Amino acid sequence: MASGKPTLVLGIETTCDETAAAVVERQPDGGGRILSNIVRSQIAEHAPFGGVVPEIAARAHVDMLDGIVRQAMTEAGIGFDKLNGVAAAAGPGLIGGVIVGLTTAKAIALVHKTPLIAVNHLEAHALTPRLTAGLAFPYCLFLASGGHTQIVAVLGVGKYVRLGTTVDDAIGEAFDKIAKMLGLPYPGGPEVERAARHGDPKRFEFPRPMVGRPDANFSLSGLKTAVRNEAARMIEPSPQDIADLCAGFQAAVLDLTSDRIAVGLRLFHDQFGPPRALVAAGGVAANLAIRNALQDIAAKAQTTLIIPPPALCTDNGAMIAWAGAERLALGMLDDLDSAPRARWRLDEDAQTPAKFAKTRAQH
Ligand code: KG4
Numbered sequence: 001m002a003s004g005k006p007t008l009v010l011g012i013e014t015t016c017d018e019t020a021a022a023v024v025e026r027q028p029d030g031g032g033r034i035l036s037n038i039v040r041s042q043i044a045e046h047a048p049f050g051g052v053v054p055e056i057a058a059r060a061h062v063d064m065l066d067g068i069v070r071q072a073m074t075e076a077g078i079g080f081d082k083l084n085g086v087a088a089a090a091g092p093g094l095i096g097g098v099i100v101g102l103t104t105a106k107a108i109a110l111v112h113k114t115p116l117i118a119v120n121h122l123e124a125h126a127l128t129p130r131l132t133a134g135l136a137f138p139y140c141l142f143l144a145s146g147g148h149t150q151i152v153a154v155l156g157v158g159k160y161v162r163l164g165t166t167v168d169d170a171i172g173e174a175f176d177k178i179a180k181m182l183g184l185p186y187p188g189g190p191e192v193e194r195a196a197r198h199g200d201p202k203r204f205e206f207p208r209p210m211v212g213r214p215d216a217n218f219s220l221s222g223l224k225t226a227v228r229n230e231a232a233r234m235i236e237p238s239p240q241d242i243a244d245l246c247a248g249f250q251a252a253v254l255d256l257t258s259d260r261i262a263v264g265l266r267l268f269h270d271q272f273g274p275p276r277a278l279v280a281a282g283g284v285a286a287n288l289a290i291r292n293a294l295q296d297i298a299a300k301a302q303t304t305l306i307i308p309p310p311a312l313c314t315d316n317g318a319m320i321a322w323a324g325a326e327r328l329a330l331g332m333l334d335d336l337d338s339a340p341r342a343r344w345r346l347d348e349d350a351q352t353p354a355k356f357a358k359t360r361a362q363h
């Protein structure tokens, strides 16, 4: 199959609060096309709790996934017999949801006798710009969502080196927690960004944790605590107080993110030469102020900034299908007994290539 025919892969994503399925076609020359991409967000179910509730998420995935898969297949206009592979995000993520998605993919693989690809969710984010922009390796990924904050050198399929990560909260998580403490709705990122537009970023002097350090790691919890302490001093914060707190918080995030990525790009350059691009993915990449800051950092580092379209930046099935198709093309398949994983470091494959990269003859 690797010899010359396009491949069709179904991808399933259930690691957090999106139930998603998609069909992607990969050309033998490495090009790709999305035939369907169905995403059903559970935001409404979780909003009353101010964050994702794992038990509610798992139940919603159980209820929704079959219908979403059927819709993805119908929209793609193909039957299961036409699939060359079925991919599911096997982690990292909320384990209940991961089990639902991976088990469904296994059932489809078994019944329709098609290969299974157990995809690392982070790898799927990492490979998306190859689908959307045909980007060649190597490149530097900044992944910032509600669950992850990482700077990764993407060197090839299954070849990743983590250059930096958060030692406590993810950036999106910090946005969500700030929103919650200020009484803004969930998800907090867009709300904090909106409030910050009317605020004075200089009124409060918030810390910029990790700035100036030679590694490319992040820390958000000290900043979050500083905002909480400032808010606690006010008996009832006015809308202007809230706007100023949000502006001060976002300004600190911009500074620390810029510093950390600049260091990450330097580390990349030292170890692997110039990256072909700086890629940003994850929900936080929707933040306009952060996008502008990334543009500046990329320009200073003499590289291009690539941000996939918003629907492919946040969690979706097409990225899982695409990562599955890339792995399938290299014969990197998985067994039906492969385990769902709550934690799964992206660079584990690089450390133990034989463990995950099973090469088998494809049909
Ligand atoms: O990638 P994503 O949709 O889902 C996962 O977390 O996997 O990212 C959602 C996160 C949330 O924490 C949300 O608050 C944050 O991305 N986010 C933002 C913005 N839009 C979404 N953070 C800052 N500014 C935004 N405009």
Ligand code: ZN
Binding pocket: 121, 125, 145, 282, 314, 315
């Ligand atoms: Zn994600």
